[in-house]
Amino acid sequence: MTTPAAKYAAAKSRTKHQVTSDFIAQFDFAFDEFQIEACHAVESGHGVLVAAPTGAGKTVVGEFAAFLALRNGKKCFYTTPIKALSNQKFQEFVARFGEEKVGLLTGDTNINSEADILVMTTEVLRNMLYANSTTLVNLGSVVMDEVHYLADKFRGAVWEEVLIHLMESVQVISLSATVSNAEEFGEWLGEVRGETEVIVSEHRPIPLYQHVLINSNLIDLFSQPGKINPEILALEREALRKVRIPRNRREQWGAQESRLSRAEIIEKLSRENLLPAITFIFSRMGCDAAVKQCLAAGLKLTNTEERAEILATAERFTANLPEEDLEVLGYREWITALERGIAAHHAGLLPSFKNAIEDLFQRGLVKAVFATETLALGINMPARTVVLEKLTKWNGEAHVPITPGEYTQLTGRAGRRGIDIEGNAVVQWSPTVDSAIYTDIQHGYQLDSSFRTRTGSRQPGIFICSVPSRSCSG
Secondary structure, three states, X not given: OOOHXXXXXXXXXXXXXXXXXXXXXXXXOOOOHXXXXXXXXXXXXXXXXXXXXXXXXXXXXXXXXXXXXXXXXOEEEEEEOOHHHHHHHHHHHHHHHOHHHEEEEOOOOEEOOOOOEEEEEHHHHHHHHHXXXXXXXXXXXXXXXXXXXXXXXXXXXXXXXXXXXXXXXXXXXXXXXXXXXXXXXXXHHHHHHOOEEEEEOOOXXXXXXXXXXXXXXXXXXXXXXXXXXXXXXXXXXXXXXXXXXXXXXXXXXXXXXXXXXXXXXXXXXXXXXXXXEEEXXXXXXXXXXXXXXXXHOOOOOOOHHHHHHHHHHHHHHOXXXXXXXXXXXXXXXHHHHHHOOEEEEOOOOOHXXXXXXXXXXXXXXXXXXXXXXXXXXXXXXXXXXXXXXXXXXXXXXXXXXXXXXXXXXXXXXEOOOOOOOOEEEEEEOOOOOOOOHHHHOOOOOOOOOOOOOOOOOOOOOOOOOOOOOOOOOO
């Protein structure tokens, strides 16, 4: 029973944050506490850093910033790391705020560039600042989605440049995946941008269960928090005893003798009711090859009704393409796989193909997607299960273990809010990976500066300010 004091406090809060109340009233679900707290901070005019697990609903705070900007007669820029995410947010904002109020700016797209709400890639905003663009006039707030990308080795400095060079009058709302040093990052934002509230939520709306696939055995990763399941270690020793070969040849052996094929993995997930699934493969060619392998194996995940709906959707998304172009683009192979509930998703796809896949996956008609890691960057394609074929990737210089941050981002796609009661992450075991990496990737990761000195050195955990008139930490 709610006490009179609690009722009074709630009424007072609604009066104090009326715009937040108006915004929340538009949704048919209850907001989480961290979402309400963040919206209150934005309405109060503070800078905000929101750090929460993937899928927790951080982008609602970004939508509120746009809603508030319109109320106040100001512009709001919403920045993302990749064009695919910018395109998706543009469509979502058009649906919410109206076509005339929303624009899109990416490297190859310019739609309604003087709109009050502009969605763009972060590099576009950086270039605007250096060019002193007139589009910046009347800018009230900037939402930096996926701000943890600041730690990216190759592009992360762009995020720091934007945060440093934005006009002091602009309110910054930063949305980040969970990081272990959110408070430290928030302190730096306070030094550079002024008062910044740090709001951290570690609650994941859909619990994530993690597994290792050894041979055909799908085993829980942990027997208790932080302790690897001893069954995994026993199966690992047994697998490695089967042959005695140099370590540098184990991966080849593992692929031939131990690992299930991609089609067999999807079939296993289907039997255990773990579809739809996203399998992350760190190359476009690998994604396309996986689809061909599934077709060659005769994999079929859809029924007659679903296939008819898939075909109609695909035709709708490609209706503007001439027949001769479709032939060159491999339409027949693409639609054959799609009708079976299988698809690849990567930056090399034609936008019409990619949009069709995203639509079908969200509707549960495509059951198995083989994707590059860009799919993990906020694109609205959650799955019941995420599969990682390996825990290493090419970083531009060498094959290295994926970071805890990358692991969190990838597996965060598992578990569909409002649909699933749990999400599942599956790592396919490889004899080339030490089992200790399983515990390493579970640890929280730090958001480190990607700025480098002229000698190329970098100091982890230090954020760098290049504007003399502003104080800096570090």
